[in-house]
Each structure stands twice: as structure tokens, then as C-alpha cells.
Amino acid sequence: MQGHDKQQRGETTATWYRQDAGAVLEQLQSGERGLNDADALARYERHGPNRLPERAGRPVWLKFIAHFNDVLIYILLAAAVLTGVMGHWVDTAVILGVVVINALIGFYQESSAEKSLQGIRGMLSSRAYVIRNGEKRDIDAEELVPGDIVTLRPGDKIPADLRLIEVHNLRVEEAILTGESTVVAKQVDAIDREVMIGDRTNLAYSGTTVSAGTATGVVIASGEQTELGHINGMLAAVEPQQTPLLLQMQRLGKGILYLILVVMALLFVFSVVLHDLPIGELLLALISLAVAAVPEGLPAIISIILSMGVRSMARKNAIIRKLPTVETLGAMTVICSDKTGTLTMNEMTVKAVLQSDGGYLVEGESYDPVGTLSDEATGQPVQPASRSALKQFIAAIHLCNDAQLRRGDDGRWQIVGAPTAGALQVLAAKTGLRFEDAELIDKIPFDSAYKYQATLHRIDQGNTVFITGAPDVLFAMAESELGEGGAQPFRRAFWEAEMARYARLGLRMVAAACKPAADDAHRIDHAGLPGGVVFLGIAAMMDPPRPEAIEAIAVCQQAGIRVKVITGDHPETAMAIGKMLGMRDWQDAITGAQLEHMSDAELGKAAANHDIFARTSPEHKLRLVRALQASGEVVGMTGDGVNDAPALKQADVGIAMGIKGTEVTKEAADMVLADDNFASIARAVTEGRRVYDNLKKTILFALPTNLAQGLLVVIALLAGTTIPLTPLQILWMNMATSTTLAFGLAFEPAEAGMMQRKPRVPGKSILDLHALWRIGLVGVLIAGSAFWLEAYLLGRGYGEDFIRTVLLQTLVTAQWVYMFNCRIQDRFSLNATMFRNAGLWLASATLLLLQLAICYVPAMNRIFGTEPLPLAYWGIALMIGLAVFVVVELEKCAVRWFLRGRGKAAEA
Known part of the structure; x- marks a missing residue:
């Protein structure tokens, strides 16, 4: 796979870093004078502009239509078509309204496509400084082609992938590509082994930023052939992932679809052959079955619960x-x-200082200049001003340093300059030592070619050269080392052993040294540094967790x-x-x-x-x-x-x-x-588990009602009697009441011990055997109660609309009581926490208002075919609901008893 991918990308940075700069220029047919205009134009036509390709997104209307691509929606659309053909326009309008509302919810939640690709394109440089025909030019970065000679200055955003051919103290911020918190020092020599991106120090990458120094490089890749273009291509190729919940809901929807189709086909044949029902009446009954069996309110319920989880997580960052x-x-x-x-923290911090007489541990995190130093051996705090060798070390790392520490407008401490140098300045600030009288006379800037920096300062009425840099380089210079008792011979073996100890802890090290200078000295150079160098110590730093x-x-x-x-x-x-x-x-x-x-x-x-x-x-x-x-x-x-x-x-x-x-x-x-804050992830996981639990409770709450409604239609067709409820009344229960009550379950708090249990199996169905048993039990209980009540009322000569209103009220009330059963799946549901769930009682109050409206508002009576109910029938409905509640709670006890007995048997 790897080889194929590299072949597709063509001649990339995977090979250029292993070649000599001269060989790269020869292979690209370029040179110090750059390309001529004709050659640049020909290459532009061959390679195309230096920009990342855009992929066309789907039009808005197609994104909206995509939200109708669901098996449950197909059932409702078919029902809407049939009711329209039969002239039941109110039913058609309500069913289509439900479908459109669900699609609008999904469309509103959909994130805008491919913004990540737009973000990467925005990271490219807009201008480039090139050499063409031997002249320096400022051109549009899109005109760059392989072989162009590009010059870089501090602050430049690198416009293409370059093989560096000349560098002067070049340091590049590459964290966006490599993840490393420190700037990378660049050089021009070929690397004779295979290394990863972060170690290709003779290359500069498109989109990264020059932190310091200057350089010249030849373009080796432009546009989509750059490393940034490669990332852009990987982003474009990543297919959206289906979440476990969506996969489970798809399986649930298909299961319901297949079940409905089989039952409808059997009922159609049965009713035509045995009962000789008129086709129009039979189709309306089958539509009622489809509407009853489809949990059309479920997408809205899931969206509500997920949206509430989003708001809860936002409060937790x-x-x-x-x-x-x-x-x-x-x-x-x-x-x-x-x-x-x-x-x-992505902020380099000095954690320890190693000197001749021992080490010091440094407290404090990030760039905040707060923290004490303590003796590594005793753990006791130390006063830097009282330690002469430590004070000299702090003077070196503070004065021989180009970085600055300052507080930003947001109150956060910030570093201006390289992170490593900044960490040394923070250490100096923590000690409280001040060197206001120090006067800078001359300096040698840091360069990766020699890996050190030196300054000449007038301090304490004398001149001193301070040197900071790579420990191995300063080891080669040092003749002595400074301790609290004064200078003593340099012990290289001691320092290398101590460095190895710190390296095993993942610490990076910067060394400091000094040497006296003549009072009349006014400049320093590389040749004059060796001789008399006193090694001061090492600062060990890291990006702390x-x-x-x-x-x-x-x-x-x-x-x-x-x-x-x-x-x-x-x-x-x-x-x-x-x-x-x-x-x-x-x-x-x-x-x-x-x-x-x-x-x-x-x-x-x-x-x-x-x-x-x-x-x-x-x-x-x-x-x-x-x-x-x-x-x-x-x-x-x-x-x-x-x-x-x-x-x-x-x-x-x-x-x-x-x-x-x-x-x-x-x-x-x-x-x-x-x-x-990584800790916010742990809090988000807790919230995610709570949301899933509440989703499962909601599905266990909604499906028994759909089963009960479906059973009413099936039994009526088998018996050859009138359908107990109309399609509109069924839609009312599924959309108005189910969605309202599910809102109460969405507020249920997290159950105890949630973060001590293992993650659920991703492929496991949201409905296990116990859940299916519970759905079947409750569905049969509610449907059986409704049929008993219907038979009771028919025997006393009540009208069809009145009976349907009583049945509607009974089903809704049973659903409301069962909501309390669903709060806790395996234990008694009524406890103190339900009084802290305001959503539970808000949903109950809203449901009461809705049922009062459908029973007593004349306009609602006309639309839904209901009649006003005497108060006694509200009591009958409540008693039936309480009977369902008791049976479900007894079932919980029986299941716990059964599982406890099976567990004891397994232990035996």
C-alpha cells in the first residue's frame, strides 16, 4: 500500500532529502539564476498552478433530499400516497408534515461539507520571492513550479516544498505537520538514510513558517504534490463514518419494514378471502397499521436527546x-x-538544572514565571541569589538569549522567539534575578551549522562572554567547570553520564558556559571563543504533561x-x-x-x-x-x-x-x-454514556406503544371489526404524546457506576432479548386492556367517536405511566431522583395540556374525530395505566431473581 501511494504522488520529498543539493538542481534542470520565463511557463502548463484542488460539494437541494433516504420514511411516504389517492387529504397532509419536519431537523444538523479542505487551502502562502533569469521577483505563489529558486526571510510562510541549498540560521516552525513543539534548525547536507518528515532537516514544507534566519531553496513539489497537498488528498479520500447509533437505527428500521410488509401482505390476503372487505376500507386499515407500527416520532426524539447532550457538553467545554x-x-x-x-502544554518548560555541585529541580508549568527551585538531593528550596554558580548560570541563559517573555492582551504569558530560548527566559524570571546593568557589546547569532550562540556583555564592571548551545559542542570548548567553591577541572564523563540520566526522562538539554574578556574588547568571533571557557551547567527541559x-x-x-x-x-x-x-x-x-x-x-x-x-x-x-x-x-x-x-x-x-x-x-x-483540556474528554464520555442510556430507555418506551397500536389494527382485521383508531389519532399518539414524554426521559441523570463499566460492544443491537421481551409484554398488556375496554363500551351502546376518544386517552395514559417504568430498566423506578428531574414533570404537564386540547377543543374534535370525555373515564384510563406499571415492576423483580439464581448456579 505504501509503495503504491508514493508512486501515485510522483517524485516527492521522499527522495530529494537523500540527494546532494547540486544533484537536485541538476535533476530539476535549474541553477542559481533560477528558471527563465519560457521554461517557467512550460512547467506551469505541465504541473498546473501551485494550489490545492477543490472538490465540488453536493448542491443544497440534494443534501435536503438525502434526508428522505430512510426505510421508515419510505413507509410513511407510501401511506401518504395511498391516502391521497383515496381522497383522505387531511391524513395525507399530516403524514407528509411529519416526514418533512424530520427531514428539516436532519438538514439543519448537517455540518457544511468539506470545510476542512477550505481550511487547508487558506494555509497556503499567497506570495513568493523567487529568482528568475537571475533577478529577484515577488510573484503570486500559485505561479511557482518545480525548479524555481525561492528565497526565505523571517516570518515568511513557505510557499511550496523546497530542497534547501543555502541557509543562514534558518529555523522553521513545523508543528502543523510534525506535531513537534520546538522549531527545527535547518541545514543543506544530504541525509544518507531513510528518515521521517520531522528529521528531514534539509527540506522546508509548504504552509510552515520561518521562525528565524534566511535561506534559499529549490521547489521540489508544488500544489497537490506537496506534503500539505498529500494531507489535503487524504482528507478528501476519507469517507464519513457511520456512528454505532445510526447503524443500529438502520437495522431497527429495516427490521420494522420487513415485519410490516409481511404482516400487511398476510392481512390483505386474509381479509380479502375470509371477510370480503371493500378494497378502500381494507387499504385504509392497512395504512393505519403502517402508521401505527412505524415509530415516526423516534427520529425527532433522538434528535432532541442528542441536542440536549450537545448543550450539556458545551457547558463542560x-x-x-x-x-x-x-x-x-x-x-x-x-x-x-x-x-x-x-x-x-505545548510550552517548553525547564524542569531541572544540572551543575557541578548537584542538581536543582524547577517547579511551575508552562510560561507562567512562577515556581521555586529546590535542591535535587535534599528537596529543600534554594535562594538563587545565594548560590554564586547558579547565579552565573542564570546570567548566561538570560543574557545570551534572543527570546522575550511578556504578558499578552488576554493575560496569558507568551514567548516571542524560539520555544527553547523562551523556556530559559522563564527559568530566569522564576529566580527573580535581575541584570539591568548588563550591556550587550557584540554577539554571534545561533546557527545550526555550529549549534551555539555567544554574546559579549559588560557586567559588574567587567566584560564576559556568555555561550549557550548544544552540550556536546560546549563540552569540546570547556577547560573547567564552575562550582560553589570556584572553578575546577572539567569532567566530561560526569556530565555525559548525567545527560544520559536526564535523556531517559525525555528531557532536552541546553548547556551554558562563560569566559572572561578583556575590558577593551568590543567584538567576538568564532576563532576567539576556545580557550578559558568555564562550563556553567545544563538546563533540562520538556513540554510537560x-x-x-x-x-x-x-x-x-x-x-x-x-x-x-x-x-x-x-x-x-x-x-x-x-x-x-x-x-x-x-x-x-x-x-x-x-x-x-x-x-x-x-x-x-x-x-x-x-x-x-x-x-x-x-x-x-x-x-x-x-x-x-x-x-x-x-x-x-x-x-x-x-x-x-x-x-x-x-x-x-x-x-x-x-x-x-x-x-x-x-x-x-x-x-x-x-x-x-484532555479531562474534558473524560467528562464528554460520561455524558455520552448517559445519553446512550437515555436513548435506550426512550426506545424501550416508544416501541411498546407502536406494538400495541399495531396489535389493535391486526386483531381488528382478523376479527373483521372496525379499526379502533384512525390513522390521524395514531399519528397524534406517535408524534405529539410520545415525543413529549420522551423529553422527560432525556433529562434522566447518569446512573451510579457508569464510568466503572466497560464500553458497550459496538456491534451489539440496542435491543437485546430482555428488551424485546419487555416490548412484547408491555405491548400486549396495553393492547389487551384497550380491547377489553372497547368491548365493554360497545356493549353499552356508546358511539364510535366516543369509544375511540376513550381508547386514545387510555393508550396515552398507559404510555405516561410506563414512562416511569422506563426510568430504570432493572430496578424499582420510583425514587428520590425523579423529583430532581424537572423534565419529567414538564413533559407530564405538557401532555396533560395536549390531551385536554384534543378532548375538549372543538376544532381538535373535528380534525381528529374525538369527543369530550367525562372525568370518570380519565380515572378508568389511569387505573389501567397503574395496572401496567405494577405488572412491569413485578417483571423486574422476577428477572432479578432469575439472574441472581443463575449467577449462584454458575459460581457453584
């Missing part, structure tokens, strides 16, 4: 973009999380949800973070290089057996999500960068960060965390 996601959250079995900015994420992961694991980290960062860092987060399997990381050569079957095993995946590309993340889905997992994927977008769109639940997430990621996601 989880913004749902796609309605069925609410329920899918409760079914998640795996959460694949990006590390940077999701599980971690979010404290709340540790607790959230524990909650998820307790709920049977496995958490996996998929990051572009280094394996050691990923494993260290995994350990800090309390992940169960953090000791072994799989790298992108390993995934690259795995077959789909091998990758499926790796996805199931490992929890840490490092140095991954966007394609690896997408493949891992698909592999987990193929094994039956319901997968959530979190992230904040463009590199996460394809996997987020593929996942059953894509979760984007709201504060630091890119617009592309947010548009590809199903849910956005407004607070970038």
Missing part, C-alpha cells in the same frame, strides 16, 4: 459539531491522542478505554510522557520508520499491542486509526495540528483543540475542546 457524536462518545473503546498541545490529563487518562482506563499516544516527537520523549501520564504500556515505542515497512496486517497487530507511537507522519496516524477500526474498535482521535486532520476525520470521534488547534483540525473534527 466540549463543543459537538456533529450531532450523533454525542452518542458515539459513550461507545469509544480507544482514544488515540496527539501528544504536543493535547496531553502536554497537563496535570488534568493524568487524572483524565486514569478515568478513561478505569472505564475500559485504552489511551494511545501517536506523536511526531522522539520515542524517548514520548515514552517519558507516557510514564508521567500513568499509561499502562509506556515502555516500548513503535516508530514511524517501523510502521513505514509494515503490511496492513502487521500494522494491525502493532496498533492493538502498543500504546506509544513516535516519529509518525500524518499518513501513519491515518493508517493506525483505520487499523484499529478494522479490528472492531470505536476510535477517538485527538489533535491540534494539520498533521492530525486526516486521522481526526477518519476516526469515529475526531477531537480538536479549541485554543491551539488549527482551523483545519477543528473543521475536520466531530468535537472541539474549548479549553484544550
Whole structure:
């Protein structure tokens, strides 16, 4: 699969980084003077504009029509056509009204198509600085072609994928592609081995940003051939996922359809042969059966409950973009999380300082300059001003530093400059040490070619050279090391052993050194640095885990949800973070290089057996999500960068960060965390499980009534008698009363122990054997009660409209009482929590008003064929409903007794 994909993408960045810059220029038939105009035009005609292709979306009318594509809707449309042919226009209008309302609800909830692709297109640079015919030009970025020579400056958005041919202290922010929180230092040498995107340091990618320095590069890929274009293509190719709930509802709808068709066919033959009913009357009866058996109110009920879940989650900082996601959250079995900015702060923080006399631990998180230093050996706080060696180290990292720490307009502390340098400035601010009298005389800027920075400062009436950079580079310079007792010979073995200890913790290190300078010194250069260099110490830093994420992961694991980290960062860092987060399997990381050569079957095993995946590309993340889905997992994927977008769109639940997430990621996601807090996911899972429980209660509540109504029609046809209820009266029960009462169940609170149980089996039907038994029991009870009541009233000579009104009131009342049975499926339903459920009583009050209207408002009497009822018949209906309630509660006791006895037998 991998090889085929690369072949489809053509000559991509997968090969250019392994070639010498001169060979790349020769292969692209370009040079330092760039392309000439004729050659550029010819290449433009061959490669096309440097932009990402747009895919046409469906027209609005087609999106609306798509919401009629449901088996239950087909039944209602057929019923509307038949009633129209028969001249029952009121019935036709009401049935069509129900269908259109359901379609409008679905259309309103549908998210706008392909906004994620528009978001990626918005990330491309609009202008480019190129060299053509030996002249520098500012051109539209869409005119770039492979072979163009592009110049880069600080702040530029890179307009295409480039092979760098000349760099000067170039550092690029690539987090949107790689997920790494630090800027990447670039160089021009060929890399002689296969490496992932984040390690291709001689390439610059379209859509990333120049943080510092300048460079020149040759375009190796434009438009859809760039890495950003590859992500765009993966997004376009991802098919929408059907949620477990929608799949279950489709199966339920098909089951109801097949059952209705079989019963209607049998009844048609039976009635024509044995009862010789007129065709018109028989068709109207069969339409009544179809309308009775179809739970047409169910789509509206589900939408109401899901919408309420959306509002509840929004109050908990989880913004749902796609309605069925609410329920899918409760079914998640795996959460694949990006590390940077999701599980971690995405703010480099110094956690320790290593000096000659020992180490110091640094408290505090992120860029907030609050936190104390303590002795690593004793744990006691220290005063930096009282430690001369520590004070000199702080002076070096503060003064030999181009970053600035400042408070933004929103009150949050921010770094201006590279994250690593910023972390050193935050450390300096935490110590409270000030160096206002220091005067900068000269400096050597940082460059990846030599991996250090140096400054010449006048401080304390003397000149000092401060040096910061890679530890191994400063090791080579150092002649001595500074301790609290003064300078002593440099111990390289000691420092390398200590570095290895910190590296195992996933920490990155920056070293500091100094050397005295002459009082009249006014400049410094590379040649003058060696000699007399005093090593001061090492700052060990990391992008720390979010404290709340540790607790959230524990909650998820307790709920049977496995958490996996998929990051572009280094394996050691990923494993260290995994350990800090309390992940169960953090000791072994799989790298992108390993995934690259795995077959789909091998990758499926790796996805199931490992929890840490490092140095991954966007394609690896997408493949891992698909592999987990193929094994039956319901997968959530979190992230904040463009590199996460394809996997987020593929996942059953894509979760984007709201504060630091890119617009592309947010548009590809199903849910956005407004607070970038992983803990909000755990709260959303709890809400998702509550919503699913309430949906199941609602379905168990609605279907017995449909069964009872269907049985009334079936038995009447078999007996050759008048249909007890008209199609309009049946629609009234299904839409007005069922939807109203289901609203009360939607407010039911979460049951105890919800987050201690394992996720439900994704493919398991929402209706198990016990649920089917309950539906059958209650349906027969209600239908039997209605037939007994109808026979009683017929024997006393009551009119047809009066009997139908009494039956309607009885069925609605029984449904209302059964709603209380449904609050708790396996225990006694009446407890103190029902008085805290305001929705329960609001639904009851609304139902009362509706029934008063249909019974006593003349216009409603005319439309629905009802009559005013004496108060006594309300009492009869209530007594029948209470009888149903008692029987169902006794059934619960019997089932508990049976299951308890079976459990004891199994133990024995």
C-alpha cells in the first residue's frame, strides 16, 4: 500500500532529502539564476498552478433530499400516497408534515461539507520571492513550479516544498505537520538514510513558517504534490463514518419494514378471502397499521436527546459539531491522542538544572514565571541569589538569549522567539534575578551549522562572554567547570553520564558556559571563543504533561478505554510522557520508520499491542486509526495540528483543540475542546454514556406503544371489526404524546457506576432479548386492556367517536405511566431522583395540556374525530395505566431473581 501511494504522488520529498543539493538542481534542470520565463511557463502548463484542488460539494437541494433516504420514511411516504389517492387529504397532509419536519431537523444538523479542505487551502502562502533569469521577483505563489529558486526571510510562510541549498540560521516552525513543539534548525547536507518528515532537516514544507534566519531553496513539489497537498488528498479520500447509533437505527428500521410488509401482505390476503372487505376500507386499515407500527416520532426524539447532550457538553467545554457524536462518545473503546498541545502544554518548560555541585529541580508549568527551585538531593528550596554558580548560570541563559517573555492582551504569558530560548527566559524570571546593568557589546547569532550562540556583555564592571548551545559542542570548548567553591577541572564523563540520566526522562538539554574578556574588547568571533571557557551547567527541559490529563487518562482506563499516544516527537520523549501520564504500556515505542515497512496486517497487530507511537507522519496516524477500526474498535482521535486532520476525520470521534488547534483540525473534527483540556474528554464520555442510556430507555418506551397500536389494527382485521383508531389519532399518539414524554426521559441523570463499566460492544443491537421481551409484554398488556375496554363500551351502546376518544386517552395514559417504568430498566423506578428531574414533570404537564386540547377543543374534535370525555373515564384510563406499571415492576423483580439464581448456579 505504501509503495503504491508514493508512486501515485510522483517524485516527492521522499527522495530529494537523500540527494546532494547540486544533484537536485541538476535533476530539476535549474541553477542559481533560477528558471527563465519560457521554461517557467512550460512547467506551469505541465504541473498546473501551485494550489490545492477543490472538490465540488453536493448542491443544497440534494443534501435536503438525502434526508428522505430512510426505510421508515419510505413507509410513511407510501401511506401518504395511498391516502391521497383515496381522497383522505387531511391524513395525507399530516403524514407528509411529519416526514418533512424530520427531514428539516436532519438538514439543519448537517455540518457544511468539506470545510476542512477550505481550511487547508487558506494555509497556503499567497506570495513568493523567487529568482528568475537571475533577478529577484515577488510573484503570486500559485505561479511557482518545480525548479524555481525561492528565497526565505523571517516570518515568511513557505510557499511550496523546497530542497534547501543555502541557509543562514534558518529555523522553521513545523508543528502543523510534525506535531513537534520546538522549531527545527535547518541545514543543506544530504541525509544518507531513510528518515521521517520531522528529521528531514534539509527540506522546508509548504504552509510552515520561518521562525528565524534566511535561506534559499529549490521547489521540489508544488500544489497537490506537496506534503500539505498529500494531507489535503487524504482528507478528501476519507469517507464519513457511520456512528454505532445510526447503524443500529438502520437495522431497527429495516427490521420494522420487513415485519410490516409481511404482516400487511398476510392481512390483505386474509381479509380479502375470509371477510370480503371493500378494497378502500381494507387499504385504509392497512395504512393505519403502517402508521401505527412505524415509530415516526423516534427520529425527532433522538434528535432532541442528542441536542440536549450537545448543550450539556458545551457547558463542560466540549463543543459537538456533529450531532450523533454525542452518542458515539459513550461507545469509544480507544482514544488515540496527539501528544504536543493535547496531553502536554505545548510550552517548553525547564524542569531541572544540572551543575557541578548537584542538581536543582524547577517547579511551575508552562510560561507562567512562577515556581521555586529546590535542591535535587535534599528537596529543600534554594535562594538563587545565594548560590554564586547558579547565579552565573542564570546570567548566561538570560543574557545570551534572543527570546522575550511578556504578558499578552488576554493575560496569558507568551514567548516571542524560539520555544527553547523562551523556556530559559522563564527559568530566569522564576529566580527573580535581575541584570539591568548588563550591556550587550557584540554577539554571534545561533546557527545550526555550529549549534551555539555567544554574546559579549559588560557586567559588574567587567566584560564576559556568555555561550549557550548544544552540550556536546560546549563540552569540546570547556577547560573547567564552575562550582560553589570556584572553578575546577572539567569532567566530561560526569556530565555525559548525567545527560544520559536526564535523556531517559525525555528531557532536552541546553548547556551554558562563560569566559572572561578583556575590558577593551568590543567584538567576538568564532576563532576567539576556545580557550578559558568555564562550563556553567545544563538546563533540562520538556513540554510537560497537563496535570488534568493524568487524572483524565486514569478515568478513561478505569472505564475500559485504552489511551494511545501517536506523536511526531522522539520515542524517548514520548515514552517519558507516557510514564508521567500513568499509561499502562509506556515502555516500548513503535516508530514511524517501523510502521513505514509494515503490511496492513502487521500494522494491525502493532496498533492493538502498543500504546506509544513516535516519529509518525500524518499518513501513519491515518493508517493506525483505520487499523484499529478494522479490528472492531470505536476510535477517538485527538489533535491540534494539520498533521492530525486526516486521522481526526477518519476516526469515529475526531477531537480538536479549541485554543491551539488549527482551523483545519477543528473543521475536520466531530468535537472541539474549548479549553484544550484532555479531562474534558473524560467528562464528554460520561455524558455520552448517559445519553446512550437515555436513548435506550426512550426506545424501550416508544416501541411498546407502536406494538400495541399495531396489535389493535391486526386483531381488528382478523376479527373483521372496525379499526379502533384512525390513522390521524395514531399519528397524534406517535408524534405529539410520545415525543413529549420522551423529553422527560432525556433529562434522566447518569446512573451510579457508569464510568466503572466497560464500553458497550459496538456491534451489539440496542435491543437485546430482555428488551424485546419487555416490548412484547408491555405491548400486549396495553393492547389487551384497550380491547377489553372497547368491548365493554360497545356493549353499552356508546358511539364510535366516543369509544375511540376513550381508547386514545387510555393508550396515552398507559404510555405516561410506563414512562416511569422506563426510568430504570432493572430496578424499582420510583425514587428520590425523579423529583430532581424537572423534565419529567414538564413533559407530564405538557401532555396533560395536549390531551385536554384534543378532548375538549372543538376544532381538535373535528380534525381528529374525538369527543369530550367525562372525568370518570380519565380515572378508568389511569387505573389501567397503574395496572401496567405494577405488572412491569413485578417483571423486574422476577428477572432479578432469575439472574441472581443463575449467577449462584454458575459460581457453584
